[in-house]
Amino acid sequence: MIALLKRDLALSVRAGGGFGLALAFFLIVVTLTPFAVGPDSGTLSPIAAGILWLGALLSCLLSLDRILALDFEDGALELLATAPIPLEGVATVKALAHWLTTGLPLTLAAPALGVLLNLPEPGFKWLTLSLAIGTPALSVIGTFGAALTVGLKRGGLLLSLIVLPLYVPTLIFGAEVARRGAQGMPLETPLALLGGITLATLALLPFASAAAIRINLR
Amino acid sequence: MIALLKRDLALSVRAGGGFGLALAFFLIVVTLTPFAVGPDSGTLSPIAAGILWLGALLSCLLSLDRILALDFEDGALELLATAPIPLEGVATVKALAHWLTTGLPLTLAAPALGVLLNLPEPGFKWLTLSLAIGTPALSVIGTFGAALTVGLKRGGLLLSLIVLPLYVPTLIFGAEVARRGAQGMPLETPLALLGGITLATLALLPFASAAAIRINLR
Amino acid sequence: MEMNVTDLACTRGGMRVLEGVSFDVPSGRALVLRGPNGIGKTTLLRTLAGLQPADAGSVTPGPEAIAYASHADGNKAVLTVAENLTFWARLHGTSDIRPALRDFNLEALETRPAGSLSAGQKRRLGLARMAVTGRPIWLFDEPTVSLDTDSVALFAAAVDRHLGAGGSAIVATHIDLGLEGETLELAPFRAEAPEDHHDAFHEAFL
Amino acid sequence: MEMNVTDLACTRGGMRVLEGVSFDVPSGRALVLRGPNGIGKTTLLRTLAGLQPADAGSVTPGPEAIAYASHADGNKAVLTVAENLTFWARLHGTSDIRPALRDFNLEALETRPAGSLSAGQKRRLGLARMAVTGRPIWLFDEPTVSLDTDSVALFAAAVDRHLGAGGSAIVATHIDLGLEGETLELAPFRAEAPEDHHDAFHEAFL
């Protein structure tokens, strides 16, 4: 399993894609927002936390199809399915590798981009925290979506369609935490719920992902 | 050339993807925005026009890799390059087909989604107009990006990275028209500039796209 | 290790392809599968490897004793030959990739990225993977595609050595490899187009 | 139509592959290209078809007289056989797809989506495309892959008819098709590993 994680990380760094591109997309979405909604801070400030969460979610989304598709195409997924590790473990490791190369950099970059959108001062801490807690759920849910669509040609957009409604609860609680944080409001409840969602998806969804992979390999 | 256009349209309808999915993604981005920035119309109204433009741009972007990649993979692009029509014509037709299956539906759907974001009443007309004028430029620019990245495996995210900066001028003027329209401000200048950009890209970029395709086939 | 297959039936793309396949492969022996294109060799091997469920019949031992080499090699273009092999070795809990590199004449290529290999070299790397799994039963689906004669000899020698150490192998191929063991022609096991069994539960439908 | 190739040099992936290739193909004749894997047959055909520039040498006539059938067929899985062929015909300004369908025994499959065809049938469709281009010089890259013997005969007959009508053809293949014309072995044209020409501008660099 550690070998698999190492390999996936090496691949995403060496293929010159996985790692930098999600981050770049995040940067670009955030940069384009002022062009789209207008530059004045009165407009930007209140939506900053939300746009950052939305941008993180979208960049996460766009890198999902790399989680399994490459391994499926070159036959490595079949070999992993017959290897002496459970497919649930493979699904978990894949999600973890995705988080390490996408969710984690996004979380670390978010404060810097918050400056661009005039995020209010107290919001930075909570934005980072909410992303740190919420993005693992995004990766796990995304792995499930990728597992469902792995057999399809150009399943990319279909994958987005399937995954986005599943992202709704995470997005709501995550953005709520960041928003309340920025306004200095109490945020224990949404924070607890966000953590709960992440833990529950981590515990349960790998089974569904493994089942979907098995069905797709058949 | 008409044969090519017809084939591309038939493909995107029959493959059960190209057509509906960009629209679905647009719907989803717009739907998620309130979850991210909060539900009250005081926040949503002023950013509605911008978010709609941003959403249209992103959905456009995500469907770009279908423009040429499928033809490249199955060898049809090589055959088109040796067929007795200029490659510039092929690039133009591909962009047109992309617009008909993406930009046009997005333009038509935008007013309906404007309702969801509480777009102010006078904005609907100008939003639709600006999208109708601006989305062709998005398709043409996108075809150029697709031509640049067509030889790469999973060029999807790299494609986004290349195309997004090229989209900036269109986005600025398009969103400006929609925003000013929503606020009842004068908008002749950005509208004229938006039209100018579209015409210029339509006239010039197909040559660049054709050159890029030629280089990638080599 | 011995392999027993009894009365196996396999389905592909929703259609019954093979029926009533039975054979034994004693340890130290190989079984060569033959049959025209589309008869179901790949389907049978995938079923044996546990990638798809059997419609009927039994296979012993289960997938955990089996290593399967399909048409695709599953190696990563940006990783080097040694990195690819090491990954598979660690995944299967073994560690020494030297013998596999030597057996398939990959030592000179060890540090080359797999993507820069020629088709035959890629194939050799795919076959070398089997040696590092450490599993007793090897399944091969047309292993010699794009190999030149020298490499075919290397492959046959590697399988022979595996058989000599008490392993067994099933090879679907169109050429003669000179392996110890029998040949199974699959054509007789082709599934009949089903009659309309009005009593049967699902047949009524499919 | 006659084809003239003089002193052609081709490059692939930044490396010079073939050098000094010269031949003539008179009209009504075919040329068969032979050579081991990786020698540069595909590279040569792509250069002749105008898909990549020649490093040196000349090819007459240019790409507009040439139809090229590569490894890939370029047909769309969701369109039917007739729709695919009609598309290529209209693109080349011809219109009658009947003869092509007949020549390649595709009439029974006319309304089937190309995606539901077997590999050999797909290949036949790809070859039928050449007939609707209406061009005089046909280039084939391993056309008989996955064809059975009957289909190979169909293909040879179609090429013969094309030659009889004054066309010409260049075929890279490993099997004997019994076509009218010569054979060109590519091995002697293999490019030398470049010396260090310190004076030459590009050589020093590659």
Next chain:
Amino acid sequence: MMPDLGKYAVEVLSAYAVTIALMLALLLLSLRQSAKTRSALREVEAARQAKATAKGKADG
């Protein structure tokens, strides 16, 4: 006959129109698909039957 809908006539009528249009569209679509597959299946079954009888004759 027509009830007085007051100032909300447009809303009420358009709600009814939209609903009935969508339901009818779905119904017609389903019926058309049903008819299509039914006749296509009949054709396939007939062809099979014909083949089976032909084969039976040849055997007997």
Next chain:
Amino acid sequence: MSEKLPRPSSLWEYANPRRFMALSGATLPFVAAGTTVALIVGLAWGFFFTPDDYRQGSTVKIIYLHVPSAMVAINAWLMMLVASLIWLIRRHHVSALAAKAAAPVGATMTMIALATGAIWGQPMWGAWWAWDPRLTSFLVLFLFYLGYMALWAAIENDDTAADLTAVLCIVGSVFAVLSRYALVFWNQGLHQGASLSLDKEENVSDVFYWPLLICLAGFVGFFVLLILIRTRTEVRARRMKALQARERMT
């Protein structure tokens, strides 16, 4: 597909495609007749013969469309969930096909509920749309329907498609419930509470109650009717596919 079948010994045998076709063929005309009557009576009663509400004016007539369609939309998803579970556990093809057949009907009902709600919202709340949790969760439900149908359409192999969509349906159901709670937490909302509860106090007044109930029956009948028609279509299409594949094999 017309031979006589022995009497079923278990309820599950109705999942036999042949028996399903026989049974559904026999019941179809009755369902169609009942649905037509209920819809015409209910809608006519509601539209022509009920008084206006003192607060809402004539817009209250929209309730006869809005509430039944909303209820059917939710219950269609529940039915798909049950059918998916039956498919996964007992592998009865008809139940997978019934789930497939239900999705477009459910999606249409969701669309009707959204459209009539939006039309109603304009006079009542002064906006076509508000991010009320009930409304929003309907939007999310609509997205689930879209994704579910797109997945069915995208996968070539029918059994694979049935399996994967069933998994999606189950996971989606959990997330739909989760979204509902998230949305309630996120925004308190403007929407009406329950109007058809058993608690007499809460209920809409009797004048509106009976036509509403009949409309509800009509909408449910419409749903059942369409499920039967569409499932029959799917069964036939499936058999045709099997026959053609068999043909190709011989």
